[in-house]
Amino acid sequence: xxxxxxxxxxxxxxxxxxxxxxxxxxxxxxxxxxxxxxxxxxxxxxxxxxxxxxxxxxxxxxxxxxxxxxxxxxxxxxxxxxxxxxxxxxxxxxxxxxxxxxxxxxxxxxxxxxxxxxxxxxxxxxxxxxxxxxxxxxxxxxxxxxxxxxxxxxxxxxxxxxxxxxxxxxxxxxxxxxxxxxxxxxxxxxxxx
Numbered sequence: 430x431x432x433x434x435x436x437x438x439x440x441x442x443x444x445x446x447x448x449x450x451x452x453x454x455x456x457x458x459x460x461x462x463x464x465x466x467x468x469x470x471x472x473x474x475x476x477x478x479x480x481x482x483x484x485x486x487x488x489x490x491x492x493x494x495x496x497x498x499x500x501x502x503x504x505x506x507x508x509x510x511x512x513x514x515x516x517x518x519x520x521x522x523x524x525x526x527x528x529x530x531x532x533x534x535x536x537x538x539x540x541x542x543x544x545x546x547x548x549x550x551x552x553x554x555x556x557x558x559x560x561x562x563x564x565x566x567x568x569x570x571x572x573x574x575x576x577x578x579x580x581x582x583x584x585x586x587x588x589x590x591x592x593x594x595x596x597x598x599x600x601x602x603x604x605x606x607x608x609x610x611x612x613x614x615x616x617x618x619x620x621x622x
Contacts, residue, residue, distance in 0.1 A: 452499050454499065454502050455501050458554060491523060535620055572602050573604050
């Protein structure tokens with residue numbers, strides 16, 4: 430089961446526009462600019478299949494990537510203050526509609542920035558995932574941007590947080606590839622028939 434033959438399949442701007450959920454799905458969730466697209470590109474060994482934006486708040490759709498044996502769902506980033514309230518409301522409806530659609534969600538990769546503690550929005554999402562019963566893990570992106578002391582401190586912090594939520598934790602770097610093999614193995618294991 431390779432991740433190398435993935436292709437962009439669909440972008441849904443409303444919950445009514447979601448494609449048929451006929452494959453197991455791996456969901457990528459996190460705040461704006463946390464590195465969701467970069468993580469997807471690294472996992473799929475592609476430079477720009479998932480579009481990486483230099484300015485936060487650009488992904489306003491759920492973007493679906495067909496990987497063959499599963500589908501990646503890239504949710505819109507949350508927590509970006511400069512988006513108009515009506516747009517934030519539409520995003521919320523879209524994401525809530527996605528999770529309520531009865532799709533075959535095998536894993537939610539909840540991405541946080543390892544350089545800082547979780548935001549209120551991160552905590553709200555983690556609480557939602559825990560209460561809803563969706564299987565999830567916490568992936569701390571940008572781990573290569575910390576020095577050894579900072580990294581040890583944040584690894585301890587996020588490992589404890591993951592344990593508190595009953596989730597696994599992994600450090601990830603789209604630059605160095607750290608964590609990519611571990612996450613790929615997890616994706617394969619949860620997508621077994």
